[in-house]
Amino acid sequence: MRNFDMTPLYRATVGFDQIADLMDRVMTHETGRETYPPYNIEKTGEDGWRISVAVAGFTDEELDVEVKEQTLHISARKADEDEARTYLHRGIATRAFERRFALADHVRVTGAVHENGMLHVDLVREVPEALKPRRIEIAKSDDLEAKAIEA
The missing domain is CATH 2.60.40.790 (Immunoglobulin-like)
Structure with a gap:
């Protein structure tokens, strides 16, 4: 499971876009590439x-x-x-x-x-x-x- 639905986060919070961006960056990061x-x-x-x-x-x-x-x-x-x-x-x-x-x-x-x-x-x-x-x-x-x- 690599996709998270951030819609509930956006509905209930203001200014936490960085957390969503960070999670997206971590989940799409290719771990085998950077050794x-x-x-x-x-x-x-x-x-x-x-x-x-x-x-x-x-x-x-x-x-x-x-x-x-x-x-x-x-x-x-x-x-x-x-x-x-x-x-x-x-x-x-x-x-x-x-x-x-x-x-x-x-x-x-x-x-x-x-x-x-x-x-x-x-x-x-x-x-x-x-x-x-x-x-x-x-x-x-x-x-x-x-x-x-x-x-």
């Missing part, structure tokens, strides 16, 4: 994550990390290979790739580092102060009456 390069996603804190991508054979200049429209794009293009090399066996894949990760609201990339054949991209969720829960003081009815009399 290269291998990657890990780890939780580094309550509001922090690290994406580690195996990029053996690529230099810093050949890697590109950018965020656009709430999507993290990691891509690599190998510079022109030296034609003078003759390989007897070539097991290290250095083909070009592009890997995309959808980011939730308020998640931003804090940095990227390339070390030991791994590209590490750190992410953190930064919820704006206006969206954080806040405690509302409950006024006593005597205070309200006193303010009304003063007015």
Whole structure:
């Protein structure tokens, strides 16, 4: 079952189109197509994550990390290979790739580092102060009456 009817969601909610789009994107995603390069996603804190991508054979200049429209794009293009090399066996894949990760609201990339054949991209969720829960003081009815009399 790959099709979901989102009509009840649209009838009962406003502004949740992103959820429907996300589910549609996940359900139509071809899983067998994107196996290269291998990657890990780890939780580094309550509001922090690290994406580690195996990029053996690529230099810093050949890697590109950018965020656009709430999507993290990691891509690599190998510079022109030296034609003078003759390989007897070539097991290290250095083909070009592009890997995309959808980011939730308020998640931003804090940095990227390339070390030991791994590209590490750190992410953190930064919820704006206006969206954080806040405690509302409950006024006593005597205070309200006193303010009304003063007015």
